[in-house]
Amino acid sequence: MSKIRITKQFTFETAHALYGYDGKCKNIHGHSYKLDVTVFGEPINDSDHVKCGMVIDFGDLKQIVKKEVVDVWDHAIILNRNTPHIELAEQLKTSGNDVVLVDYQPTSEKMIEDFAERISTKLPDGMQLFSLKLRETETAFAEWFASDNV
Template sequence: MSTIRITKQFNFETGHALYGYDGKCRNVHGHSYKLDVTVIGSPISDSSNVKYGMVIDFSDLKKIVKEEIVDVFDHATVFNKNTPHVELAKELADRGHHVILVDYQPTSEMMIIDFASKIKKRLPKSINLFSLKLQETETSFAQWFASDN
């Protein structure tokens, strides 16, 4: 049976700030992120299986990514918890804002590493995460490939 890659794209809005950065992104700001999730596997060959011919049902992949990434990060503000931004995060959270504290600088590069780890843990054993593409702006994105890691 052939090995096939399938991709599903997700969209979410997230704010962040890069503590200690020497440019504009040190300020709290947001992005309309696009996340492409590509998995690899063989289509199910059992014709009695309701998912016959699929590598993974797109709705199953959607459920995993929504629960692990989109529902968590959408309309949240992300800060590195190991910086003074933790004080701002606490004030925002106390005012009812959705704040996520992470143990890394919330750049696209570091977020995509975090996302890869979360998605890989949830995939069925017969399916592997092939790549992720996290697009921050129309012209800027980070990519993660399993073959590089």
């Protein structure tokens, strides 16, 4: 049986600030992120199975990524929990804004590492996360490959 890779793309808007950074990104700013999620596995070969021929239903993959990433990060402000902006974060939360405090610098590189962990633990048996590609802008992106992280 062949191993097949399938990819679904997601988009979300997120603001962040890079604590201690020496450039403009130390200020709170936002991006329109695009996340490509590629999984691989063998297509279901049971003709009686409702999802026969699929590695995973795109709708099922969408549910996982939406719950683990998009619903958490879309239109939220992501800050390192050690940020000096912590008072601002608390004020924003109090006024009804979504603020996510993370234990790392919220760069594309660290965000994609976090996403890989969140998504890979929720995939069905026999399915593996192959890669992620997180576009911060049209010309700048980070990539994560399972083969690089064995």
